[in-house]
Amino acid sequence: MNFETSVGASLSAGLMENYFRNLVNQIYKILPMRENGTSSLGKYIWRLEAELLGGQTLILTVREDAYFGSLVNILQYLSENVMECSVEQVRQLVFEGISICEKLLARYGKDGD
Numbered sequence: 256m257n258f259e260t261s262v263g264a265s266l267s268a269g270l271m272e273n274y275f276r277n278l279v280n281q282i283y284k285i286l287p288m289r290e291n292g293t294s295s296l297g298k299y300i301w302r303l304e305a306e307l308l309g310g311q312t313l314i315l316t317v318r319e320d321a322y323f324g325s326l327v328n329i330l331q332y333l334s335e336n337v338m339e340c341s342v343e344q345v346r347q348l349v350f351e352g353i354s355i356c357e358k359l360l361a362r363y364g365k366d367g368d
Contacts (some may be wrong), residue, residue, distance in 0.1 A: 256362065258316045266314065272364035274310075275356050282352040289337060289345045296337055304330040316363065326355045 257265035281303055288296045307327050310317060317323040329352045337345060 256312055260313050261315060262313065267366045268363065271314075272360060275364065276358040279353050279356045281351055282356065285333065285337070286342075286346055286349045289340075290337055290342055291312075292338075295333060300330055300334045300337060317359075320359070320362075322355050322358050322362070326352055326359070329355075 258268070258271060259265055285296065285300060288299060293299075304327065305324045306321070307330065311323060311327065312318070331349050333340070333345070333348060340348075
């Protein structure tokens with residue numbers, strides 16, 4: 256299966272699968288950064304959110320996907336509030352984000368619809 260983009264190119268299911276697998280790691284990285292009080296965490300989350308928003312514009316299939324929107328919303332909340340959240344709250348949101356990535360992987364990866 257191939258996925259159309261707003262620029263007329265298509266992306267393979269293999270590329271989408273690799274992207275969502277990598278995204279799990281990028282989202283997980285938020286947790287140890289918060290636990291360690293990393294000062295660049297806000298910028299890291301902002302960059303990740305910007306990447307997802309760009310993907311939402313580029314990849315027509317995910318544009319209206321509720322899971323993808325939920326993932327962007329979680330990152331938006333963390334972008335604005337991560338240092339005010341307890342580590343436990345961040346952990347819950349990170350693992351919710353990972354769960355969403357796994358659902359997106361099942362939907363858009365090689366074995367998806």
